[in-house]
Amino acid sequence: MKDLIHIDGLNLYYDTHHALKNISMDLPEKTVTAFIGPSGCGKSTLLRTLNRMNDMIPGVRVEGQVMLNGSDIYSNEIEVETLRKRVGMVFQQPNPFPKSIYDNVAYGPRLHGVTHKKELDELVEQSLVHAALWDEVKDVLKKSAMSLSGGQQQRLCIARALAVQPDVLLMDEATSALDPISTLKIEELVKELHHKYTIVMVTHNMHQAARVSGKTVFFLNGEVVEAADTETLFSTPQDSRTEDYISGRFG
Numbered sequence: 566m567k568d569l570i571h572i573d574g575l576n577l578y579y580d581t582h583h584a585l586k587n588i589s590m591d592l593p594e595k596t597v598t599a600f601i602g603p604s605g606c607g608k609s610t611l612l613r614t615l616n617r618m619n620d621m622i623p624g625v626r627v628e629g630q631v632m633l634n635g636s637d638i639y640s641n642e643i644e645v646e647t648l649r650k651r652v653g654m655v656f657q658q659p660n661p662f663p664k665s666i667y668d669n670v671a672y673g674p675r676l677h678g679v680t681h682k683k684e685l686d687e688l689v690e691q692s693l694v695h696a697a698l699w700d701e702v703k704d705v706l707k708k709s710a711m712s713l714s715g716g717q718q719q720r721l722c723i724a725r726a727l728a729v730q731p732d733v734l735l736m737d738e739a740t741s742a743l744d745p746i747s748t749l750k751i752e753e754l755v756k757e758l759h760h761k762y763t764i765v766m767v768t769h770n771m772h773q774a775a776r777v778s779g780k781t782v783f784f785l786n787g788e789v790v791e792a793a794d795t796e797t798l799f800s801t802p803q804d805s806r807t808e809d810y811i812s813g814r815f816g
Contacts, residue, residue, distance in 0.1 A: 569594035575629035599774035602784035653726030659718035696724035716747025
């Protein structure tokens with residue numbers, strides 16, 4: 566299995582606060598990798614370094630390398646807009662635009678120069694199918710996205726991210742604001758999507774990590790404590806801190 570993302574000696578500082586400490590890891594393509602660990606341990610910060618979302622925060626400094634398919638995403642030659650087309654993101658709270666369902670999904674392709682209606686129609690349908698939402702909205706595409714339920718809105722945000730045909734999909738606690746039925750739908754969706762996309766997800770829910778991911782990384786105080794295939798990490802953790810966390814002794 567090929568590694569799509571290679572992280573080497575990554576350190577991140579918020580002014581003087583050392584938030585990520587010497588992170589090195591490989592993220593395999595077409596696999597779901599879950600980041601777990603207690604609040605404030607650095608997992609969402611690392612997720613946001615993968616599409617340079619942290620660039621927007623004043624006083625952030627990044628050292629080390631993040632390679633995406635052999636290219637250093639922090640080099641001066643990389644355009645951040647192009648990077649974010651290749652590395653899509655879905656956030657904790659559904660954040661659809663106050664536009665129609667159709668225009669939400671078509672937004673990214675239009676931004677990147679797709680104007681032909683037939684091509685847009687096909688992209689919108691394909692993205693909604695991939696996000697397991699097409700059957701629910703195909704007759705109301707002109708309706709406001711704000712009229713959808715929370716779970717539907719989150720799947721719409723996934724469709725919006727998929728519409729620009731990314732290589733990687735980042736999911737930052739993408740189900741934590743949803744009810745159990747919507748959560749299950751998104752988990753089923755993630756299991757389907759990893760055949761086509763590389764998915765990296767932050768989750769507080771260890772059962773979710775165990776259910777949907779192929780690889781799990783455990784963070785503590787800005788460091789990677791342990792990274793392994795999910796079954797191994799949960800059944801035979803190598804570090805006592807991992808064992809304490811997954812058995813509920815802290816966190």
